[in-house]
Amino acid sequence: MKKITLIAFVLFIGLVKSQAQVKVSPGLRGGLNLSTLTNIDDNRSKTDFYVGGLVNIKFNKYFSLQPEITYSRQGDEGRYFENGRYYSEKYELNYLTLGAVAKFNIGGKGFHILGGPSLDFKISDNxxxxxxxxxxxxxxxxxxYTLPNGLTFEARxxxxxxxxxxxxxxxxxxxxxxxxxxxxxxxQIGISYTFKVK
Incomplete structure (x- = not known):
């Protein structure tokens, strides 16, 4: 019984110490979207923007989890033939995106790779x-790449x-x-900024 109590105490102390190292920082993100739709003939990419907020949950210098909420303007630029000539038209698909990316900092420094899922809800189209x-x-x-002041440059x-x-x-x-x-x-090419919370 004493061994079980000792093991539970050690695990509890380890959990408390690990939780104390977690840093939570809110932030903003935005940038440029180059979007398209697959398997459509004669379409071109459409240039637009995304903007949103994030919460960076940093567990240690190597790993953080970042939930995000983003307004993303997507779609493509299509071409169609009418009356003997080609016309182009921008097709809008605008989403509210709920996502979470895992960020792995190489060597605990500013450079990172990221990946994760997102669930996109369409809020408008044309x-x-x-x-x-x-x-x-x-x-x-x-x-x-994240600078020490919290400014991050990303390509996704x-x-x-x-x-x-x-x-x-x-x-x-x-x-x-x-x-x-x-x-x-x-x-996507963009920047984000996380605020330092004391």
Whole structure:
């Protein structure tokens, strides 16, 4: 019984010490979106922006978890042929994104790699003849560098996993046709700033 009590006490002290090292810092993020949709002929990427907030939960100098809420303007620039000429039109898919990225600091320094999921809720679009899905699930990966003052520069790739029209890539014969699935793809370049909380 004494051994169990001693082990429990040591584990409790270790937990308290590890919790004392956790630093929680709120922040802001924003930047440039270069977005497109997969498997659409003659489309081009659309340039727009994203902006939002974050909470950086730093467990130690090597690892932190960062929940985020972001307004992200996505879509693409499509081309269509009418009356003997080509026209272009920007297609808007605007999302409220709830995400969480794990950040791994290389050598405990400013350079980091990151990755994680995001759940995107569509809040508006400008589609006239169709109705895109109201949500997307995406995977995010990227690299960045954080300065000692809390300013971070990042580049990310965000890959949607849900077809914007609800197609799952399988036909009636259970064959896969992933070259017909229309997914969000976004390349993001941006900055963030975390506030120091005492």
């Amino acid at each position: 589609y006239i003849n169709s109705n895109p899905e109201n949500f997307d699930l995406a995977i995010v990966g990227g690299v960045g 790739i965000k890959q949607g996993l849900v077809d914007i029209y609800g197609y799952d890539g399988i036909n009636n014969d259970n064959d896969y046709y992933y070259d017909e699935v229309i997914l969000n793809q976004v390349f």
